[in-house]
Amino acid sequence: MDVYTGTPISRLEIVERGGRRRFSDEAKLRIVEESYSGRRLGSATARKYAITRSQLNDWRDAARAGRLGPASSAGFIPAVIVPEVTATTSPPPVDGSRIEIVTSNGRRIVVDGRVDVDALLRIVRGLETLR
Incomplete structure (x- = not known):
């Protein structure tokens, strides 16, 4: 068996791999509302927050179903x-x-x-x- 006899390690660096991020329901609602603010903003909003388009669609479905809080029951329909x-x-x-x-x-x-x-x-x- 080989034994390491070199210089001792004096510094250890931890590199983050960018694992799973957690978004609060309020943050998800804010992102969903932003995605509805204009035409074809779903993809642009997903890119801005570094999430997938399908994840944004899941959040939109959850908002419509009321699973993200009471603000989602309005449906984000602009008033005219x-x-x-x-x-x-x-x-x-x-x-x-x-x-x-x-x-x-x-x-x-x-x-x-x-x-x-x-x-x-x-x-x-x-x-x-x-x-």
Whole structure:
């Protein structure tokens, strides 16, 4: 057997290999929100934080499912402010007439001519918020 008889080692250097990193749920949410902030930012965000695109997609799924905290339940949908439409009241049409309304998301409403306009507006606004 060989015996080392050279100079004793006086300094030992530890080299980190870049093992597994841990991200907190808050950090994951912040990264996911950043990835939704514009068109085609998923890959760029993944590169910025040195994670894979599939890992970012897993975090996005977890955020949508609410597993990363309460902030994820909002779905990161940007708010859009639109001017309020004021309705003008007109005299009710003759009996037997019907009105068909198609909302911007494709929902159809058919009512008779004597419908309460205020109630109808509330219904239409509620249906437009549905996906």
